[in-house]
Amino acid sequence: MNYGKEKIVVYRTYATPLTGIEPIPESEFDGRENVLFGLDVRVQVEGEAFRPSFTDGDNSMVVATDSMKNFVHHHMGEYDGATVEGFLEYVGREFLATYEQMEAITVSADEVPFDERPVPVGDDFEPSELVYGVSDDESAYGEIRLERGEDGTEIVAQTSGVTGIELVKVKDNSFTDFVQDEYTTLPERENRTLYIELDVFWTYDDAEAALGEEPARYVPAEQVRDIAQVVFDKHDVNSIQDLIYRIGVRVLERFPQLESVTFESKNRTWIGVRTDLDGDAKVLREPDIPTGFQQFSVDRNDVEGDV
């Protein structure tokens, strides 16, 4: 039994900047100004006190989901941290502190991303301090579940992520040696143009590290995104399965504070229509529906010398 509100889209200008991030070799990312911090939030609450609202039409304990929306809006202005997960934990904790009838809460959010836009400054171009592009690129994700424990409110589950990554590698991708039987029409391909959609999710050994209060232990979505593209660039893979495994192992190697990495990928590889052009040039078209997908998780058992 639960109820809640979703699609609570809220924006904050001049949130606290994210600084103190540990650099990694695969990424230029070392922090975020947070001049624009946008979230699309989902709140889900549980508690026996809500049962009569389902069984007897008794709303005396019901916090209207409209009020939940207002609560999220208000607390966006009070949050003094710099991360999606930190805000979710903060607002979730405030819900439980305010409404005794809520026994547990799950709060999740997709970041609403914005892009820096270069403007001329002297002889160079630098990111505008005022104007941002509304982005449809990948975005950070967070989910936190809080319950009332013996020692007060505790985080009992946490997931962080980056969703909506789309990458195309123009050549050096094969897909060969798969099962050949009477149903097989797909040709073996030594060198396809591989287009993938990728969502990546991770959990920490210690969920507190996900909040970003100690930036050196925090794993930013931007760095995981950058690991994915570097691994794709550097390795000639024989399938998307092969690619996501390598990305997962690299993420766990880079971030010892993580416990697991989970992937959901989709194959959107274009179909060649002209392969008679010079060199590596081709003409390609969108693939037909249906779409292939992969789901896979790696944990410490997949990292060499690290169990």
Ligand SMILES: O=c1[nH]c(=O)c2[nH]c(=O)[nH]c2[nH]1
């Ligand atoms: O990377 C791939 N993995 C598959 O399992 C698969 N199946 C398929 O038809 N194309 C591909 N590509």
